[in-house]
Amino acid sequence: MxxxxxxxxxxxxxxxxxxxxxDLPGVAADERSETGRAPALRYADLLAxxxxxxxxxxDRVLDAADLPDLASAYELRDYQREALDAWExxxxxxxxxxxxxxxxxxxxxAAIERAATATLVVVPTVDLLEQWRRELATEFDVPVxxxxxxxxxxxxxxxxxxxxxxxxADDLGDRFxxxxxxxxxxxxxxxxxxxxxxxxxxxxxxxxxxFERPDGAHEVVADLVGDPVYRLDPEDLAGEHLASYDVKRIxxxxxxxxxxxxxxxxxxxxxxxxxxxxxxxSGADYRKLVMRSGNxxxxxxxxxARQRAKEVVFNSDAKVDRLARVLDRHRGDRTIVFTAHNDLxxxxxxxxxxxxxxxxxxxxERREVLRRFRTGEYSRLVTSHVLDEGVDVPDANVAVxxxxxxxxxxxxxxxxxxxxxxxxxxxxxxYEVVSEETTEESxxxxxR
Numbered sequence: 001m002x003x004x005x006x007x008x009x010x011x012x013x014x015x016x017x018x019x020x021x022x023d024l025p026g027v028a029a030d031e032r033s034e035t036g037r038a039p040a041l042r043y044a045d046l047l048a049x050x051x052x053x054x055x056x057x058x059d060r061v062l063d064a065a066d067l068p069d070l071a072s073a074y075e076l077r078d079y080q081r082e083a084l085d086a087w088e089x090x091x092x093x094x095x096x097x098x099x100x101x102x103x104x105x106x107x108x109x110a111a112i113e114r115a116a117t118a119t120l121v122v123v124p125t126v127d128l129l130e131q132w133r134r135e136l137a138t139e140f141d142v143p144v145x146x147x148x149x150x151x152x153x154x155x156x157x158x159x160x161x162x163x164x165x166x167x168x169a170d171d172l173g174d175r176f177x178x179x180x181x182x183x184x185x186x187x188x189x190x191x192x193x194x195x196x197x198x199x200x201x202x203x204x205x206x207x208x209x210x211f212e213r214p215d216g217a218h219e220v221v222a223d224l225v226g227d228p229v230y231r232l233d234p235e236d237l238a239g240e241h242l243a244s245y246d247v248k249r250i251x252x253x254x255x256x257x258x259x260x261x262x263x264x265x266x267x268x269x270x271x272x273x274x275x276x277x278x279x280x281x282s283g284a285d286y287r288k289l290v291m292r293s294g295n296x297x298x299x300x301x302x303x304x305a306r307q308r309a310k311e312v313v314f315n316s317d318a319k320v321d322r323l324a325r326v327l328d329r330h331r332g333d334r335t336i337v338f339t340a341h342n343d344l345x346x347x348x349x350x351x352x353x354x355x356x357x358x359x360x361x362x363x364x365e366r367r368e369v370l371r372r373f374r375t376g377e378y379s380r381l382v383t384s385h386v387l388d389e390g391v392d393v394p395d396a397n398v399a400v401x402x403x404x405x406x407x408x409x410x411x412x413x414x415x416x417x418x419x420x421x422x423x424x425x426x427x428x429x430x431y432e433v434v435s436e437e438t439t440e441e442s443x444x445x446x447x448r
Contacts (some may be wrong), residue, residue, distance in 0.1 A: 093226030100416020117177030188217030
């Protein structure tokens with residue numbers, strides 16, 4: 001007897017003798033129709049398991065067009081070729097983790113060329129959507145579809161935002177043989193996981209500069225896309241493919257008034273921890289505190305006090321004063337200043353008369369600021385998170401982190417903004433400005 005597989009609303013319908021499919025990967029019995037059903041994600045596993053057991057399969061799952069005669073003009077660097085080969089060796093499934101500026105997009109384009117099948121590229125932002133569409137249209141002489149950014153047009157080669165892919169995945173799940181997830185760590189989000197579950201695409205490639213997530217959701221991503229197959233750190237490429245770099249920490253004092261305010265708020269927070277027995281050694285401890293704050297006024301006050309203490313150290317006067325000295329020292333350099341919050345970004349912009357790019361900045365204005373930064377009309381800009389990822393930032397060689405989280409991902413992304421090599425072979429430089437004798441010191445240690 002033959003098993004018949006077909007795609008149906010984000011699932012694979014399995015028809016045939018129950019004894020043949022009952023223990024296939026991911027298949028559950030649908031008693032109403034006396035057939036089996038599996039998440040579309042398990043399509044490749046179903047085919048592999050059927051082959052291993054000698055089960056004949058009538059495969060009607062994919063309705064994916066071929067993309068013949070694709071040829072990119074890119075010449076892969078050695079490490080890019082190694083990454084692509086590692087993905088091939090893993091059965092065209094897996095995650096490639098490379099620093100910002102190392103050419104992950106080039107690897108994605110090469111994977112599309114090799115697979116020569118209908119491909120969906122999923123990206124987190126409209127900026128990346130437009131960048132990928134331009135790159136694909138330049139490299140391949142085929143129409144490029146777009147889902148997001150005001151368009152809903154599907155082609156055998158299509159770029160989509162995560163949001164649009166989430167809304168359309170069950171409808172498009174049989175249309176693509178390869179899916180490329182750029183900034184694949186976003187796939188760990190609870191809703192976005194459904195994209196990978198509803199797509200039948202057997203070939204899957206994840207691209208990221210920082211795969212691991214502090215909440216452990218990278219393990220879910222590995223199940224959805226594949227395990228990490230290739231990884232390099234910035235220092236592995238520094239000096240040849242990326243700029244050599246130095247990281248310098250500058251510690252600055254709080255004023256007497258700032259110190260009193262910090263100690264008061266931090267004391268409220270630590271006193272509550274001591275009373276409640278919460279040790280704050282992991283993300284789970286923090287989530288426990290957040291849950292308690294819903295019905296415990298003291299827990300809520302502790303959380304607010306923690307935030308106020310952070311605001312004191314993140315926005316200290318000495319930080320802005322020290323930034324003045326750094327900017328003066330690097331008058332001839334292209335510099336990006338990173339902050340944790342918009343208020344500090346606008347404070348810096350007003351004091352030093354440099355453009356700010358935040359989540360409040362409109363798309364047209366942001367593009368214009370980055371264009372002027374690229375041409376050299378602007379040599380400095382300040383931002384709060386919005387340039388950490390998902391935006392094509394022009395080359396810079398100096399970064400100043402005035403404030404940030406303890407996230408290794410955030411630090412790696414900010415460092416990556418200054419690592420593109422320059423014609424003169426100069427070293428990139430990242431400054432971390434930290435309020436001394438505060439919790440910000442441990443925050444800086446965690447992200448490093």
